[in-house]
Every structure is written in structure tokens, then in C-alpha cells.
Amino acid sequence: MKQWMLVAACCAVTFGGCATQTKSPSQGVDASTKPVNAQSAWQQRQTNFARMSSWRLQGKVGMQFQEQSASFNLSWLQTGKDQYEMNIKNPLTGSIMAYLKGDRSEVTLQANGKTYKDASAERLLQGQLGVSLPLDGMKYWVRGIPSPDSPVQQVKLDSQGRPESLQQSGWLIEYTGWQGNDWKALPEKINLSRVPDNTKVKVIAKDWQTRY
Numbered sequence: 001m002k003q004w005m006l007v008a009a010c011c012a013v014t015f016g017g018c019a020t021q022t023k024s025p026s027q028g029v030d031a032s033t034k035p036v037n038a039q040s041a042w043q044q045r046q047t048n049f050a051r052m053s054s055w056r057l058q059g060k061v062g063m064q065f066q067e068q069s070a071s072f073n074l075s076w077l078q079t080g081k082d083q084y085e086m087n088i089k090n091p092l093t094g095s096i097m098a099y100l101k102g103d104r105s106e107v108t109l110q111a112n113g114k115t116y117k118d119a120s121a122e123r124l125l126q127g128q129l130g131v132s133l134p135l136d137g138m139k140y141w142v143r144g145i146p147s148p149d150s151p152v153q154q155v156k157l158d159s160q161g162r163p164e165s166l167q168q169s170g171w172l173i174e175y176t177g178w179q180g181n182d183w184k185a186l187p188e189k190i191n192l193s194r195v196p197d198n199t200k201v202k203v204i205a206k207d208w209q210t211r212y
Contacts, residue, residue, distance in 0.1 A: 035161055035183060037161075038158070038161040039161065041183035042161040042163075042183075044183065045144070045161060048184065049143055049145050052143070052210055052211070052212055053079075053080075053211050053212060054078060054079045054080070054210070055210045055211070056209040056210075057074070057075075057076045057078075057142055057205055057207075057208060058075050058076075058206055058207040059206045060203075061074050061133075061201065061204075062201070062202040062204075063131065063132075063199070063201050064198075064200040065198070065199040065200070070131070072090070072091055072097065073088075073090070073091050073094065074086065074088060074089070074203075075087040078139055080103075081104075082103050083104075084101070085099075086099070087099055088100070098110065099111070102121050105119075106118075107119065107121040107124055109121075109128055111128060121135045122135055122136065133201065134192070134194075136149070136169075137150070137169050137171065141168075141190065142190060142203060142205070143186060144162060144163055144185075144187045145163075146163075146166055150169050153167035154166065155167075160183045160185075161183040162178060170194055170196070171192055171193070171194050172192070172193050173190060174190070174191040175187050175189070175190055176190075176191060177189030179205070179208060186205065187203075188204070189202070189203070189204055190205075
């Protein structure tokens with residue numbers, strides 16, 4: 001098991017409640033026309049969020065996979081569809097255990113004093129850290145919208161037009177908390193699960209920053 005995984009696995013992973021900092025709904029969203037129903041709110045949400053030029057998520061990630069568990073703090077900066085930087089941090093000390101930077105041509109991972117490169121972030125994380133994170137989909141799912149790059153199997157909406165759950169690319173994504181009360185609110189608590197290998201991921205967003 002990789003060095004950072006040993007540190008992270010020592011921390012308790014709780015798939016229940018957790019205290020978070022509630023933020024106001026993101027600024028810059030066009031709310032001049034109030035959606036008339038949940039379905040129109042859902043369409044407006046996807047249209048507006050697709051125009052988001054950059055965003056930063058800071059929070060905590062808990063994982064269960066292959067009869068193992070781990071948790072870590074995450075700082076994720078997305079500056080375009082394929083441009084991003086991530087710091088994976090020790091949840092106890094706050095020190096950076098791994099740094100991931102990618103664009104459409106190459107992904108670089110720095111961990112354990114070494115640098116690794118690949119065309120796939122998911123392959124790098126799986127191969128070098130033993131972590132299975134569906135990053136291609138998560139850059140959309142963490143904002144409460146589906147990826148435009150693959151079919152959506154099912155979506156269940158709440159009365160505000162926000163997803164209660166959606167199924168895509170073999171993953172079930174469930175939303176159990178929001179930083180706001182209307183259709184343009186950003187997620188606060190997200191549960192991801194993949195049945196074949198019983199992988200579970202919980203994301204708790206403590207802080208959101210967005211730009212349009």
C-alpha cells in the first residue's frame with residue numbers, strides 16, 4: 001500500500017453526518033427568469049452551470065473500496081473543461097500527500113517524492129495511489145449536473161429542479177445536502193457508488209468558489 005494511503009487509512013471514514021460551512025448560492029448565475037417547474041429548473045441549471053469558467057472546491061473525501069478505506073482533504077481547482085489542479089492532503093496535518101495537474105494532453109502526478117505522467121488521471125491515481133476516482137465524470141457531478149460526454153441512465157429531481165440522484169457511466173450519484181435552497185445551489189454532500197466492485201465515495205464540500 002502506498003505511503004499516503006497508510007496515513008489516510010488511519011483516519012476514520014464516516015459515511016454519516018459531518019459539520020460543514022454553508023455558503024450562499026453561487027454568484028453569476030442568470031436567475032432573471034424563475035423556472036416554472038422542476039424540469040425547467042433542471043434544464044436552466046445545466047445551461048447556466050455549463051457557462052461556469054472556473055471553480056474551486058475544498059472539502060473532504062471518504063472512500064471504501066476493495067475492503068479498504070481511506071479519507072483525505074481535497075482542494076480542486078478547475079479552470080476549464082480539461083484544465084485542473086488538485087491537492088490531496090493529510091486530514092490530520094493538512095500536509096500535501098499528492099499533487100495532480102492536468103490538461104487535455106497530459107496529466108502529472110507528484111507523490112512520494114516522485115513525478116508520474118500519463119494521458120489519464122484516473123489511470124495515474126489507480127496505478128500509483130490505488131485510488132479509484134471517476135474524475136472525468138466527477139468534474140460535473142460535484143456541481144450537481146451530469147457529464148455531457150456520456151448518456152445519463154436516470155435522473156431523479158427534487159421540487160427545486162436539483163438532482164436527488166443520477167446514474168451515469170456505471171455510477172450512482174446521490175445528493176444529500178445543498179449549500180442553498182433553490183435550483184442554483186451547489187452540492188454540499190454527495191455519495192457516489194459503483195455496484196460491481198462495491199466502491200463508495202463520499203464528498204463533503206466545505207467551501208465553493210465559482211466564476212462565470
